[in-house]
Amino acid sequence: MDIVTLARIQFAMTTIFHFFFVPFSIGTGVVVAIMETLYVIKKDEKYRRMTKFWGNIFLLSFAVGVVTGIIQEFQFGMNWSDYSRFVGDIFGAPLALEALLAFFLESTFLGLWIFTWDRVSPKLHATFFWLVTLGSMLSAFWILAANSFMQHPVGYTLNNGRAEMTDFGALLANPQVWYEFLHVITAAITMGGIIVAGLSAFRLLKKDKDIDRDFFKKSMRIGFAVALFGSFTVLLAGDEQMKYLVEEQPMKFAAMEGTYEDTGSPAAWTVVAWANEAEHHQVFGISIPYMLSILAFNEPFGSIDGMDTVNQQLIETYGDRNYYPPVNTLFWSFRIMAGFGALMLLVSGLGLYFTRKKKPWLFEKRWLLWVVAITLFTPFIANTAGWLITELGRYPWTVYGLFTIEDSVSPNVSVTSLLISNIVYFLLFSGLGGTMVYLVKREMDHGPEKEAFGEISQGDNQDGYEDPFDKEAFEG
Template identity: 50%
Template sequence: MDELLLARLQFGSTTIFHFLFVPMSIGLAFIVALMETLYVFKKDEVYLKMTKFWGHLFLINFAVGVVTGIIQEFQFGMNWSEYSRFVGDVFGAPLAIEALLAFFMESTFIGLWIFGWDRLSKKVHLMCIWLVSIGTMISAMWILAANSFMQEPVGIVIQNGRAEMNDFFALLTNPQFLVEFPHVVFGAFATGAFFIGGVSAYKIWRKKELVIFNKSFQLAMVVGLISGMGIALSGHSQAQHLMESQPMKMAASEGLWEDSEDPAPWTVFSIIDEEKQENSFEIKIPYALSYLTYEKFEGSVPGMNTLQAEYEEKYGEGNYIPPVNETFWSFRIMVLAGMVMIGFSALGLWLSYRNKLDTSKWYLRTMVWLISFPFIANTAGWIMTEIGRQPWTVFGLMTTAASVSPNVSKEALLFSFISFTVIYAILAVVLVYLFIREIKKGADHDHSENHEVTVSVDPFDKGAYQ
């Protein structure tokens, strides 16, 4: 393996691992805030127990997520120095604002929320968790503003061989950002909802703390269903925008080598041969791709070969077709997982409304496994987004091959890649152990002693932020 491949593998693995925690934190913070809101206004102690139980799991997840995020950012300077030089003037601003504003807002109000149960009024304490939830979303907003620039560069001029920002407001009104941000946030809400739904289903299945976990399940499935619909609608908008901003990614996600017929069918399944640039077998739904792309049952979609010729004329000689199989299948995995989540959210609410949830053992067992589905969908979505942009790091401006650090050796990359993988594996084991331990204790466990539990996990040690 050469330096470029190792650098890509390392950044890809750390990004995927970090992104397991980010949507979980956003989703759990939001739902915990809803639970505490219900407690404050309904004055029902059940909601207080729910808030403390799920809030405790949120804190554990947040602590591990902080560590993984720090490692990820170091790679920009270590493995991707040429990229950092090119986009540092643009990328630095949203990343700095995310750290100074959103992240410290989260950590400050998390501290007040943890230690303020007996020191703050109920409404002030409630305000703290809502500010934590808002902070997690603001943090995501700045990170996605930076990522959207990589997908669709705006607000810059190229001077002295580097991108220099000349319109900061353009970053926040980037058309890619406007469709990407709601899609990611809805996905995060679904992640928190299905984690709570799956754990609650396990507890209901085992006939433990039924009142608490029935209420948790119902709230989670309401959030899950609304989020699922939001994911579908925002994803549809994002796919339509791809036709304008990155038609090659759209063509790769559909396995289209040649221009489609008019109207264009949507390919459900395909056996793709990238060497021969052809598909040996396909299952298609007539008219569907035209409607998804143009919201009408007519219109052709350009194929990769046509776009390759256009890109060669525009950018010069080179291969501008991304890895097709990875882009094609990651898109379908994401869509399938999303459809399953919508269906099971609706079914869970129906079973709960009909008082049949407790006796639907098959459904409860399945919901435990479905905890993994939002993580699978989130990961597949990011794989499609990033791999489908190849060979570009910054679309149309800088290739991935030109972005890697020229002075980092293969041996150093291999050592750090293995080291990070081992560290992340250990963190994953610790996280799962802590989750299982707290879930076994249950919501009736006295979580009023949050001080002691938090210190043992130590998510707010100053060293974690340095």
């Protein structure tokens, strides 16, 4: 393997693993905020218990997400120093705002939320967590503002081989950032709902008599409601983003549809296909007439430029080279993402219907609980597939039309150093992932019967216990 390939593998590994936990924490944060709001409105103790229990799951994802984010930033300087020099002036402002504004907001109010149970009013306490959720979304926004510059550069000038910012407002007005942001946030909300519903299903599948089944049944219904809203809105957001790509990144769109030749009007949508990427042609495919025109233009006519045409246009604009992305990866990643998105919409909608009070069939059929439980893994797969589309689709650019992958790699790294760092990162991520799974499983096994955030539940031995945050601890 060469340096560029190893550096790309490391970027993919760090990004994908980090992105397991970004939507995890944003989505579960939304669910926990809703649960605490229900407690404030209804004054029902069960919602307080839900908030504490699922808040523990959120805290685990938040902690691992912070660690993996630091690792991702570290490998930028290690493997992509020329890229960092090129975009440093552009990325400085949004990444500084992400750290100084969004992350500080998130972490400060998270600390207040953890340590002020029964010390402030329920309304104020719930407000703390909504501010945590807002902070996590703002963090995502600033990161996506930087990523959107890579997809659609705006507000810059080239000076001495570097991109320098000339208009910060243009970064915020970049249409790419708003399409990405809405897609990512709605996907995160979906993920949060599916995680709560899926983990609740796993818990209900246990035959332990001590399980508080009513707690997990109610948690599951809240998860379904959140996932139904998220999965419906993510389909709308994703559809709008795909239509935007028809004009802005036609090569990415054509690759997602496996289209080498111009479609003509009307355009057929290819359901399944396989491409010979070396010779740039489709080996086989099954298509539905008119469907691609309807998906792309909301009408049964309209044509799509194929990859051959777009490649020639890019050659004329940027010079003679191969601009074809990895077609099969993009084609199938799009179908995996969309397919699992539709599955989550179906499971959450039917889940709400089959858990209604009159006929809660889902709770009575183990095989239905297994369907919900297995669905827990689908948002991780769908989000990964979506991120592959975002990053691989602009090949061969790191910054579309301005800076290539080959130009971005650090000039002083070696194959040996990259091999070693890839192995170290893989082992580190495996350890973090295994620890995360273990801790989540432990929390689920403890159940809501064990009070969260260090509080001692009834029946525990309280002899010698002293709350370090109790004001009396500082007296005398």
